[in-house]
Amino acid sequence: MTVFTHNDKLEFASAEEVGTMQDQLLKKHIQYCLENSPFYKERLADRDCENCSLKDLPLTTKMEVSIRNSEFVAVDSPEVADIVFSSGTTGWPTRIMYSQGDLERLAYNEECAFKACGLTASDIVLLTCTMDRCFIAGLAYYLGVQAIGAASIRNGHGTMEGHGEVIKHTNPTTVVGVPSFLRKLGYYLNEQGIDLPSASIDKLVCIGEPLRDAEMQSLPVAVDLEKIWGAKAFSTYASSETVTTFCECAEQAGGHLHPALGAVEIVDEEGQPIPDGQPGEVVVTPFGVEGMPLLRFRTGDISFVNRAPCGCGRTSPRLGPIIGRKKQLLKVRGTSLYPQAVFSALDEMHEVSEYYLEVHSDGDLSDRLVVHLSFSSQPVEVDVVLRRLQARLRVKPELIVEPEADIRRVVFTPQSRKPVRFIDLRS
Numbered sequence: 001m002t003v004f005t006h007n008d009k010l011e012f013a014s015a016e017e018v019g020t021m022q023d024q025l026l027k028k029h030i031q032y033c034l035e036n037s038p039f040y041k042e043r044l045a046d047r048d049c050e051n052c053s054l055k056d057l058p059l060t061t062k063m064e065v066s067i068r069n070s071e072f073v074a075v076d077s078p079e080v081a082d083i084v085f086s087s088g089t090t091g092w093p094t095r096i097m098y099s100q101g102d103l104e105r106l107a108y109n110e111e112c113a114f115k116a117c118g119l120t121a122s123d124i125v126l127l128t129c130t131m132d133r134c135f136i137a138g139l140a141y142y143l144g145v146q147a148i149g150a151a152s153i154r155n156g157h158g159t160m161e162g163h164g165e166v167i168k169h170t171n172p173t174t175v176v177g178v179p180s181f182l183r184k185l186g187y188y189l190n191e192q193g194i195d196l197p198s199a200s201i202d203k204l205v206c207i208g209e210p211l212r213d214a215e216m217q218s219l220p221v222a223v224d225l226e227k228i229w230g231a232k233a234f235s236t237y238a239s240s241e242t243v244t245t246f247c248e249c250a251e252q253a254g255g256h257l258h259p260a261l262g263a264v265e266i267v268d269e270e271g272q273p274i275p276d277g278q279p280g281e282v283v284v285t286p287f288g289v290e291g292m293p294l295l296r297f298r299t300g301d302i303s304f305v306n307r308a309p310c311g312c313g314r315t316s317p318r319l320g321p322i323i324g325r326k327k328q329l330l331k332v333r334g335t336s337l338y339p340q341a342v343f344s345a346l347d348e349m350h351e352v353s354e355y356y357l358e359v360h361s362d363g364d365l366s367d368r369l370v371v372h373l374s375f376s377s378q379p380v381e382v383d384v385v386l387r388r389l390q391a392r393l394r395v396k397p398e399l400i401v402e403p404e405a406d407i408r409r410v411v412f413t414p415q416s417r418k419p420v421r422f423i424d425l426r427s
């Protein structure tokens, strides 16, 4: 039994039509949770769910999914098709189970996302993300490419040399990968004499790191990517728990939600709704998930929503870039910022080759920021770098210059699946 709804036209429908459809989908989803999810049977026991709207429902936290993991499983074991792990909050990765229907939903989800950024059956898509190691992302993109009828090249976490050879022999039109890696790959291929702007690739689908800042301006990494590759860079956001993808369209102005597959809200610290356009925690209710269905899941990611119709004709809400993680909010003498702001400022400085940020407690209400960084070969005035950082961030971090190899040992640790650029030493 597949419980999700295919509805390609809903992305372009009027607000009333979307509202009516989403009310029905929510009702069906709540009913499914009440009948199949031990966690929600208990959580919703004393509520009148017959007439409630999204905002009447309780929020679900990452911690609950992690600690009461088995109670979220809503299918019997023969119906489980795939098991993955998402980075947990308890120190242990959180187990997520998908049914066959969830994998089909995932394929449809990525099909909608890829179509928004212009992919068709004629595209040849190089996937530079891993298909294994209990990740869902690589599999999701692969399923999406198949659903569109395009060709996939599953080169995974290959070396730059390996990707170079594959590109030479397969002429992909699209590359899916992490922006900072694609930038390195682009520079490497240029050094190898490959003229990327004249090559076949015209689209980069970027995962895991933002391409825009809080004002929706392109970050340096997005500008570099488009210049090096001669291709358009699109940002996409999803998580293993919500199985819901937001992807930019040709307008490159925020990731579209597919309204048949979920609802998005932005809430404050207390879980109260925040007006459109203002930053807060992203909350997602994915419709039609069978394995581990969720209601109003607090992602811990900070962004904002734009509900104005888009230039592409879609009326679906657009999610802005992830400007930080809730738990990572830094407070330095009254100024609040997220580590991402420090990373963006450092990324703009071409003389900085590697870095990570360490944060310590500096009294009850303030944090102390220490940036460990290395420079590319030319001599660099540390004071100049510090002044530029201070001007950009409005706070003054401490700088510690170290050899690049030492920094890379901290950033690229075998214990983590992603580069570690933020070390939180606050108690």
Ligand SMILES: [Zn+2]
Residues within 6 Å of the ligand: 249, 250, 251, 256, 310, 311, 312, 313, 314
């Ligand atoms: Zn659009």
